[in-house]
Amino acid sequence: MTQFLPPNLLALFAPRDPIPYLPPLEKLPHEKHHNQPYSGIAPYIREFEDPRDAPPPTRAETREERMERKRREKIERRQQEVESELKMWDPHNDPNAQGDAFKTLFVARVNYDTTESKLRREFEVYGPIKRVSSLDQSSGTVVANQWARDHWSMRKFW
Secondary structure: OHHHOOHHHHHHHOOOOOOOOOOOOOOOHHHOOOOOOOOOOHHHHHHOOOOOOOOOOOOOOOHHHHHHHHHHHHHHHHHHHHHHHHHHOOHHHOOOOOOOHHHEEEEEOOOOOOOHHHHHHHHHHHOOEEEEEEHHHHOOOOOOOOHHHHEEEEEEOO
């Protein structure tokens, strides 16, 4: 079929020139001549160190032992943290604590567009409210995600 193509297209399918022959750089492994015959290691044994002089091998920690050790260390570290926090904890002198904790109502899953005044208006039907705050406002830190906008706490007078 290619004999019917024009010469300019036949030139595209022309084979390349053959690869020129070059002699090999080294002899093949079976053609190499060794100057020295193969010998054993007997003459070199005196160069080895004496096994009696070598220090005893150190036993490495297995994966299970390492995991158990890390777990123990983590438990001990956490126990120390809890003990130190327990020494510093004084619920009667907490500057952030205001009033009776049993008079606090937590409201969740509130629409993001809900404001403090809307919540106050809805819940004042049940009695006077001392304070309404979002959870991100009550902690004093700005929360990066939207989670805290739908969680509110209310303190009642009861």
